[in-house]
Amino acid sequence: MVKFTLNAFPMNQLALLSSRYGIPLPGGGGSTPPPLPSNLEGVEVVLWGNSIFFGQDLTPEQHWINQIAKLNGIKPKIFGYPGQPWSFSGTGTDTSIYSKRTLLPKTGKIYMLYSGGNDPRNNILLGNVDDTAVVNNFSGSFNSAITYIKTNVPGAIIVVVISLPRNGGTGDDGLPIKTDTKNKNGDSLLSFNARAREIAFKHDCYVWDLSGIGVDPLKDMGDGVHPNVKGAAKIKNSGYGFLATIELPGAPTGDTTAPSAPGSLTSLAKTTTTVNLAWTAATDNVGVTGYKVYRNGTLIASPGNVLTYQATGLTQSTAYTFTVRAVDAKGNEGPAATLSVTTSAPAGDTTAPSVPGQPTLVSKTHNSVTISWTASTDPAGGTGVSNYIIEGGVSSVTVGTGTQTTISGLSPDTPYNLTVKARDVAGNISAASPALAVRTNTAPVGGPTVYYENSFNGANGSADGQVAESGQTTDTATAVTPANWTINTNRMKYIGTTGDRILMTTSAASGDYTTEAQIFPAGGKAGVVFRAADGTEYMWVRFDVAGAAGEELKMYKKHETTAANTQIAAGPATINTAGSHIVKVVCAADNVKVFVDGVQAINYTLTADEQAKYGNNTGVGLYAGGENTSTWEYLKAYSNT
Incomplete structure (x- = not known):
């Protein structure tokens, strides 16, 4: 969405707009703007930043946000931390702005994030626009802050407020710190402001640009950093006009027709x-x-x-x-x-690696086979072996550069002929190794060990207290909005309109287990949770009826420190919104395979960090992707053997 702001116009055009249509100027001193139509009465606005939001050197009556509130009726909540940067330095106690995120209310309609706090004396790294690291990295911290709000307050409007100019405080060279004063990394306030605009654009946020509203550090700031009464009045006038351009969710949108495809x-x-x-x-x-x-x-x-x-x-x-x-x-x-x-292969490498050794049997069960093989080599001058391709199972499986893997999802008492190919970085693939002929074991008597089983039988109404066949009691407190999880004609149903999940404990001893669910994806976004520890550390897969071709099933992880939802894999699935699908997630060490109606859709290898964080989690659950027409017939967790 293009976020309209008055500050996009030159001052001479704004003067014409003001005189003709009564639109307030972005700056313009202390005169009260003419009234504008407003739907902001009673709207909670959360301000998150440093001393500019705190209102340093101003009384509550002089604070620009309180003056705006008197004009348009907003309800501001201020979370300003003087002298603090967005990013933790990495030493001592973390008092960064980002570290205060859990103090923010989750009831706001509008969240304003001030991009300042990057004093050149602190030598904070600017970072890259897509960074998520929060230690000594402005971009990572600011990205993570926006993601935190999006995750915890779905539907909230986020405004990135670009920092005011500066001419105050003494730098290491003994001179006043100005807008273009650079830190030891070569970055100035101009650099951080530009990056904040890029991040806002990436996240589709509104931008309120205070750098261009006419606040003069020498005249409108008492110390060259913090606005005085005159500067606060200019911010008030600009902010009042800016807020009037925001379209709140639920307000009439006018144009509802989407463009055509490119x-x-x-x-x-x-x-x-x-x-x-x-x-x-x-x-x-x-x-x-x-x-x-x-x-x-x-x-x-x-x-x-x-x-x-x-x-x-x-x-x-x-x-x-x-x-x-x-x-x-x-x-x-x-x-x-x-x-x-x-993408292209490196020039010059057109020779495939050597053929891997014939695989040998390490172990087998009724539904899996573990094999090993002798490594391939790439000829001198080659780009090196990048992975191996195992064929002969249910489907082709690509693994890393290790020489042992487990092929899961197999059928009991069934013969398979497994071969291995090597692929180098340039994409050249070797011939197949000699095959290993192996037959899986017969299925164990009584089947696998069940860790959790729930057919969601019970009276219609709240799912809280419903008892699974395996004995666990459903606790809706594990959901973001407990009241939205219900039992409906012996199925679990979510009745909310935002993304949510509900978690269940299992009796599994480790993170190696299979999660299975029958999903009726009428809304096209339902899914299943696996390897869950709690509400801030879990993985899940869900359907995406609007996904690109070959990406109708997506896998995510919840980051336990930033609370970010990160997509880590995707695969094909034909979604029947009028029927149901059996989704099966098989976790074995660092490998996760996802099957839809018996067909493998995703084969993902966890990174070392992911394995450390999620590998031993034993919880399962259901995921609702912001729609309320899908239902779940059952949820199970059981051993892989």
């Missing part, structure tokens, strides 16, 4: 690490204002109203699926144009 999405050029995309313009009943570019289902850029984009930071010899969607001024997002592209 045409002729093509790759103009590619290298080992980049892909240049181009497309023809989409159409809209009012007008297209920009495009969104996705890679493997994840938004990577909103480049504006342009028809080209270069995707960077890619891996050589790797297939990617790119989708482009058009958006209009009201945020309506149109259908996708999709293109699959494989």
Whole structure:
């Protein structure tokens, strides 16, 4: 969505708008603006930042936000921390702005984040626009702050407030610290302001730019840093006009027609690490204002109203699926144009690795086989072996550079012929190894060990207290909104409208187990939780009926410190919104395989950090993706053997 702000216009045009239409100037001293139509009466506005939000050197009556509240009726809640940066330095006690996130109320409609706090004397790293690290990294902390609000207050409006100019405080060189004074890393307030705008654009936030409203550090700030009464009045006038442009959720939107799909999405050029995309313009009943570019289902850029984009930071010899969607001024997002592209192989390497040794049997069960093999080598001058491909099971399985793996999801008492191929970094694939002929064991008498089983039998109404067949009692307090989880005709049903999950404990002794659920995905976004520890540390898969081709099933993790929801994998699934699907998640050490109706859709290997965080978690649960028409017939957790 394009976020309209008065500060986008030159001052001479604003003066004309003000005189003709009564729109208040962004700055302009202390005169009270003329009244504007407002739907902000009683709206809770949460301000999160440093001393500028705290109102340092101002009385409560002089604070600009309180003056705005008198004009439009908002209910401000201030969380300002003087002298603190967004990012923790990494030493001592963490008193950063980001560290205070859990103090924020989760009832706000509008959240304002002030980008300041990057005093050059602290030498804070600027970071990259996509960073999520929160130690000595402004970009990572600011990204994580926005993600925290999005996760914990779904639907809230987020406003990035760009820092005021500065001419105060003494730098290490004995001179006043100005807007363009650089720290030891070569970054100034201008750099941090520019990065805050980029991050706001990436997250589709509103931007209120205080750097351009006419606040003079020498005249409108007592110390060259904090606004005096005159400066506060300018911020008040700008803020009053800015807030009047915000469209609250539920307000009439006017244009509800989405643009068409972009045409002729093509790759103009590619290298080992980049892909240049181009497309023809989409159409809209009012007008297209920009495009969104996705890679493997994840938004990577909103480049504006342009028809080209270069995707960077890619891996050589790797297939990617790119989708482009058009958006209009009201945020309506149109259908996708999709293109699959494989990045180039390094020049010169066209020789495949040697053939791996014939696999040997390490162990087997009724539904899995563990094999090992002798490693391949890549010829001198080659790019090196990057992974191995195991064939002959239910489907092809790609593993890393290790020489042992477990093939799961097999049928009992069934013969398989397993082979191994090697692939190098350039994408060259060896011939298959000699096959290992192996038959799985017969299924154990009595079947696998059941750790949790619930068919959601019980009286209609709240699911709280409902007892599973395996004996565990359903506790809706594990959900974000407990009242939204109900029993409906012997199925679990979620009746809310925002993303939520409910968690169940199991009797599993480790994180190696299978989670299975029968899902009726009428709303197209239901899923199942696995390897859960608590409400801030779990993994899940869910359907996405609007996902790109080949990405209709998505896997996520919940980060236990930043509370961010991060997509880590995706796979194909044909979603029957009029029927049901059996979703099975098989966890074995650092490997997670997801099957839909017996067909493998995802095969994901956890990183070392992910394995350490999630590998021994034994909880399961259900995930509702912001829709309330899907239901769950049953949920089970049982041993892999």
